[in-house]
Amino acid sequence: MSATTSSAFAIAFTALLGAPVAAPLLARLAMRLPRALQTRAYLALAGVPLAVAAMSWGGLSSPTYQVNAVALLAAFWAFLTLAVSAFRFESRWLRYTLGPLSILLLAFSVFAGTLGGLGTVFIVGDTVPVFTTTQAQGRHCEVTSYGNATTDFGGHRVVITAPVPLLPFLERTVIDQTFEKPQQTPAQLCQGLATSPNP
Numbered sequence: 001m002s003a004t005t006s007s008a009f010a011i012a013f014t015a016l017l018g019a020p021v022a023a024p025l026l027a028r029l030a031m032r033l034p035r036a037l038q039t040r041a042y043l044a045l046a047g048v049p050l051a052v053a054a055m056s057w058g059g060l061s062s063p064t065y066q067v068n069a070v071a072l073l074a075a076f077w078a079f080l081t082l083a084v085s086a087f088r089f090e091s092r093w094l095r096y097t098l099g100p101l102s103i104l105l106l107a108f109s110v111f112a113g114t115l116g117g118l119g120t121v122f123i124v125g126d127t128v129p130v131f132t133t134t135q136a137q138g139r140h141c142e143v144t145s146y147g148n149a150t151t152d153f154g155g156h157r158v159v160i161t162a163p164v165p166l167l168p169f170l171e172r173t174v175i176d177q178t179f180e181k182p183q184q185t186p187a188q189l190c191q192g193l194a195t196s197p198n199p
Contacts, residue, residue, distance in 0.1 A: 005128045007066050012124045015073040016113035020106050030085055048078035059173035069154060080105055131186035138163045141190035150173035155180035158189050
């Protein structure tokens, strides 16, 4: 098992099994803050999943797999903390929507991290690159697989990213293609898309 795979499993199960402890604890800490700071804390918590979602929608990510995984963990915990806190919000609408949702998400976290652990392993495993390479102009090609021995489908997903000017800690997706049961190797798939121009 590679270091990336090991860290992926560690982060995933930390996110799932740690959520039922972290979210209520963080919510309790937020409740103890002074009113002015409490509002800022909630805005900051809301900003985390919104920022991660906006970056994902815009095709932006970190060049490092672990950083992206931790960002998802932080977004999940931040949203759960807000949802748990909703039980004490003045808005009845927020209490009746986010409150029950937090219970469902916490129950899902426990299930996915325990009884559903095997399914979690398969899902997380499909996000770990099976091949990576650096191409011209600093572009990065990453190949992941999907499907397994229990399914009648499978293939490779090829994502090519390019560095963001003036922001070396970010990269943007320029190509994202899926190949079902390809005859080419992951290296050949990257090579075949290497000459594709940036959009």
